[in-house]
Amino acid sequence: MFKHILLPTDGSEVSTRAVDQGLELAKALNARVYALHVILPFQALSYMTQVIPESETSYTEESVRWAERYLGEVRDKAQRAGVPCDSDYVFDKHPCDAILGIAEKHECDLIVMGSHGWRGITRLLLGSETQKVLVRSPLPVLVCH
Secondary structure (H helix, E strand, O other): OOOEEEEEOOOOHHHHHHHHHHHHHHHHHOOEEEEEEEEOOOOOOOOOOOHHHHHHHHHHHHHHHHHHHHHHHHHHHHHHHOOOEEEEEEEOOOHHHHHHHHHHHOOOOEEEEEOOOOOHHHHHHHHHHHHHHHHHOOOOEEEEO
């Protein structure tokens, strides 16, 4: 059935539950997983050019730290479950494109992801990314609540 499952994660509660369900499925199917975190590139409007590089550097460093934390948690869970796991983060202003591109690049045959991400406007944006993946994916997508 499924042999390589993509697990996009943003660290939210719903995303974490999707990872857990994806790992459980991978274990039952003797499949491997690929954990992915998409970081949105820094975007700012500023009239002070000195502020932008420092802010961008700070944003990037903090985003990478969070990505490594989220992906480390997935790798730890996968190791405890005995599921082979690779992982990485990418910068992309279109998370859907990044998810679909990584799925193709790594020859995944299923995507398991949360129905929505963080709260507020971020939840709306990430939820719309899940919708975009559902509409555009040539692969089956399992959406978890």
